[in-house]
Amino acid sequence: MTLYVDPPAWPAHDRLWSHLVSDSSLHELRTFARAQGLPDRSFDLDHYDVPADRHDDLVAAGALAVSGGDLARRLGASVLRVPGRERRGASRPALLARWAGLWPEPTASVRAAGAELVGRWREPHRVYHSRLHLADALDALDTLVSGGAPGSARLAALALWFHDAVHDGEAGRDEERSAALAVRLLAPLATGARGARGTGLLAADDVDEVARLVLVTADHDPAHGDATGALVSDADLAVLGGEPRRYARYAAQVRAEYGHVPDDAFRTGRSAVLDELLARLPDRLPDRPGAAPTLFRSAAGAARWSGAAGRNLRAERASLTD
Template identity: 70%
Template structure:
């Protein structure tokens, strides 16, 4: 395990800060930080911000002191770095702008729901299921729609906002709670808020449809006739068809998010997830997604599955 720490040099909030990173394993980085009492709130996508008073203790615990330039080079050369362009499109302001674009002019209630959702996606225990994944899935949906994939973009986009809004690491239950949250947050807006584009008022049917689409992400097995379900499922799984480096970062993020799970148990559980995905009759349902991601996804899943074998 190699953990890198640059000198305190970044002023903010009345002190100066160091960056704690790993260029090989987010899991080891998070495990080390937690063992040293560095809270999850200090994690910022690919590094921890730690105040100057913690510097000596972290070095004594095993972090390797390096210059700021060396730390930046090592992180940039790894698959774990989150580039600035990804940070910007996953920022709170950028996401809130995307939420607002789904709605017509209205009161503050719609914006309050958006702020609630963004704050959920920014919860400190998340590593993969974070605001980056939300931005990625919305981008993937836009690509599918641009490629001519059928289905309701509005319902699919709104479902993606909710699909991991509750994420406690309980497969199945997380999706059920996220779907229930649709009714809690959007239900009171029915008859008042208006959907962008059509200008039509939000209806109870819209709320029910969004909740249904959230549940599609439980098994990623929408019915052949479910075009909107295919949009949601395909956008959620788009990362599987990423380039090898981006996929490696995704796999590292998943491992870190389940850092409390011992290695043997994680390998078994993760292998079961990969086998379930590989066993789907069709990983992607829309022709647009198949064309864009299916071949790369197959290679990525086989590579990760082989790496999980003891």
């Protein structure tokens, strides 16, 4: 693993900036950056923005000084790069536009809720559970719906907006807090709430349903016949069935996000997670109540992602053993 830094040639905020990247490990990149006092807010999906006066310090600490073109080529050849199309889709304006599109009338209250949510998804401690994951999950939902998967697309989309809106790394508790946040932000927009009259925003029962759907992502085990729960669960897990380079980037993001966990402990914990996921393959839809759980719960999700998910999960599991 090598770290690279280019010359300070990028103007912004009345300063010149360099970029710091890794060619193979976001975990090592973040560890190095923190050791050098770079704040997490300097991380931008696949690189750190570094002020000009820190360039020489990073080189002295071990980063390799390269030209801007060389750095771009090295990052582009790695699995860690986030292409421009994905960056644009996960940008603040793009996400706010998607949020507004869920509402028949994007009132000031709706826009304020969207701004708070986007702010949460942009928190600097996030690496995988970031605005990029939100955009990917919403895209996956669109894929399921266009493929004919049943369920309420709108309620599923709202649940995805909230499902990791609180992310402190506490399994179970994060989902509970995210569901509580959904109630707090959506209840004032429900029919009958003060200020919501005439907007047709949400039925009162929809608020509780969104909170329930958020909790589905705690174990990705929606009940038989819960079509909307299946949409939410499958969209959240769709990354598992991505093409190999995209999955490798996801795995690198997860390791970096849990960078405080020592390597041995991470391998043990991550291996257990992968074993649990693999135990739910091959995918098929349960054909009766009480049938064995599967990884993807909609027919569209199982058909599209289960084969690739099996290959990806087995490959990562083998890498942890190696």
